[in-house]
Structure formats: structure tokens, C-alpha cells
Amino acid sequence: MLRNHKKIPEPTIERLPLYSRPLEELLKAEVPVVSSDTLAKLCGVNPAQVRKDLAYFGEFGVRGVGYEVASLLKEIKKILGTDRKWRLCLVGFGNLGSALFENHNFRRRGYTFVAVFDSDPAKIGRILENGIVVEHPKKIKEAVPRLHIQIGVIATPPFKAQRVAEMLFSAGVRAVLNFAPIQIRKPECCVVENVDFTISLENLAYHLAKLH
């Protein structure tokens, strides 16, 4: 048994969400069982990789048959914590922030915005979906414990992002999704994920330039 001995590689964690997407499709299409080969093709990875990744967490497959779609999906969600609900707050209700807030993919996957903060007086007080009211960021300190906010999403201008992050951390938030194109300094105990589209664009540009 692999699962009890070794720690789980980061790339494995990053591939699990990749597997869960085609699995959701298969579930919808009422396909009962999937092989590592098929799943691998759907995700564009190696079949052995799929089996090994899954084996870190348990024996989910049946030899000679494959993986039962519904139960595998459930297991992956359990591993990722996606079977739980997570409560988020949004800081920065601008173009990007409002697109994030209005996107129902997040809620469908268990990520619910329960508070929105913005420093613009023109936006403070505005009433959004689910009765959420835009508040000044100075309310973060008080709102995080009261609303049990677990994840902070930063969509402010870059030069405000570090300060906002610090407010979130000191209010008790341990995980931050940061859309501002800067490197956030964080306490040891906290996790930060950066999303930066321009990095993806620069990657594309590099590969394009090579194909001349």
C-alpha cells in the first residue's frame, strides 16, 4: 500500500481536479464505469499516472473492470474537500470581481461568496444577489469570524493587494486566491494561490515565437 507511507506529490493534487471534470461529464451521460486508459485520454495524461495518482488515496478501482464513475468522483471530491461547502469573501468588486461574483460555477462547486468588500464609496451599500451588501474593507476584521469566512479572494488593484491580504490574514483567513499580479507575502501557516493570465499569455507568446 502506497497511501500510508509516502507524502503525496503536489502534481498529483493538481491533477485531481482535472480528472473530476470528465468524470462529471461521464456521470451526466450515465456511463457507469471508466478505465484508467479512457480517463487518461480524456485528460491528456498517461494512464499509469491516473492509476498511480488515485492509488495514493486508496483502492478505488476493480481489477479487470475499471473505476465506477460515481464513486470515484465522490472519492476525489472527498480528497479535495470539494464535498464540503467553503465560504468565501471577495475583496475588490470591479470588472473582474463582479464577474467572479456572478459566476455560478463557483457556487455549483461548493464555493459560496458570503461577503463582498470594496473601498469605493459609490459601491458601498449596493445590494447584490443573496442579500449580500458591499462593505468597506475595514469591516473584514469583524466579518470573517462572524460569517465563518475560510477563503479570501483578492481582485483589487495590485498595489492594494498586499495590504488587503494582511487584513484577511489578521482576521483569521488562512487561504487566499489572488488575482492581482503581485507576489503576496504570507505567514507560514497560510496558503496563497496566484492566478495570473498574463503568465499564460506569455507562455503562449513564447511557444508561438518558436513556431515562427
Place this chain on the structure above:
Amino acid sequence: MLRNHKKIPEPTIERLPLYSRPLEELLKAEVPVVSSDTLAKLCGVNPAQVRKDLAYFGEFGVRGVGYEVASLLKEIKKILGTDRKWRLCLVGFGNLGSALFENHNFRRRGYTFVAVFDSDPAKIGRILENGIVVEHPKKIKEAVPRLHIQIGVIATPPFKAQRVAEMLFSAGVRAVLNFAPIQIRKPECCVVENVDFTISLENLAYHLAKLH
């Protein structure tokens, strides 16, 4: 000399944009020279990594001194093709699409939207910044060569994304930035980068769940 012999590792390419961000800050602050140690700390990576990554492309540093900020930044931009201008089109002018279009970071980095496509009749004909008019996606075929579009950005609903991608590829686009949460099938010769925030969120949830 490393640079002529080995092919460049993908992770190296992915780190270059990371280096360029603090370098821009340093340039603005008129810091003339930076050591691999300092740059590494700013980016949260190992200093030897910085040196090795850069050495793949040339000898940019001065022993005993460090790297000249301005010229290093210029070199990185040259490598990434960010010194060139790139012409993009946007397909899907919804919440996310319009946030992308209105974000001036892209243009500042040399990525300019020169066309916007959306299938919604209520949006077609709308006039945006720089005189760009929202057009029906059936115009892609004709617009790509005429406007020399090099990169397509997909921000349509997921179930439309594959079809849109095919229209882009067959019109001659070789690089696609895809925001829809599906795996795009692509011809050998083309490059696709996927941006999926929910993967980042699932990562955060996993790490949070571990810290319980």
C-alpha cells in the same frame, strides 16, 4: 555553454514571467543591479534556479556584481516574445470577457484585442474602445487573416468552447487562451493554455482541509 546544447525545460519558461514582475518594480525604483539571491527572494524560489534558468539563454550577469536590471528585463522580454506586439481576438463578451477586454494590463504588456465576437444579437454591433465592434463569430474566418490575429481568447460558455476553438484554428489561429472549464482538442501544430480558477480553489481547499 548550456544554452546551445539542451532544450529548455517547460518549468523554466513558466518562471520567466515570474522574474520579470519584480524586475519591473526594481526598474521603476531605479535599482541598477540585482543579484540572483535578491531576485530569488522576491520570487520565492531558489537562487541557483534563477541563475540556471537565465543561463539557458545567455550570460546576462556579471560575476561578483549581479544582473543589470534594465538589460536583464529586456532580455527576458525578448525571450518570451513580450518585446513584440501580439494581436488577440476575444470570443464571448460576457461578464468575464468584458472584464478581460477592459483590463489595460494586457495592452500594457503588448497584448492588444483587435476584434471581439459574440453570438448574442443584443451585443452584436455594440461599439467598444478603439472603435472595435462586436461581431458574430461567423466573421472569425474572414477577420483572422485580415486583422493578423495571432492569439484567440475563449470566454464563452463551456459547451460552445470546442466549436469556437475549431473556428479559430481553421481560420489560422495557432494559439488559444481558454477560460471555459473544458479540455480543448487541438491540432498538433497549435498551442492551448487553459485558465481555470476552480482548479486553484480546489487546491486551496485541499491544503486548508489538511491544516484542518
Place this chain on the structure above:
DNA sequence: CCTTCTATGTGCAAAAATTCACAATAGCTG
């Protein structure tokens, strides 16, 4: 109940990426 068939789980080897550690070398100082 035994045989056959199929796809998993995993030991092991290969490949890739990271990090160490140090010789090489540029600049500075006296």
C-alpha cells in the same frame, strides 16, 4: 470450479527538475 480475459495496483527504472557546491572571474582597494 476452473480457465480466460481484462484492467488495476505497484516495484522499479528512466527522465526531469531542483539544489548543492565550487571554480571562474569581474570589480574594487590599497
Place this chain on the structure above:
DNA sequence: CAGCTATTGTGAATTTTTGCACATAGAAGG
């Protein structure tokens, strides 16, 4: 201009990740 210092560039060691290859186990059919 010799010696000293700082920091690069890189070969070698280490760690991590991937992929092969096959023994293993469940299912199905005779």
C-alpha cells in the same frame, strides 16, 4: 597590479516525477 571579495555559471549530486511492465485479482463464461 596583486590580493581580496562577491557573485556568477555550471558540473555533479540529489530529489522528484513520470512511465514501463507485469504480477495480481476480480468477473464472466463454459
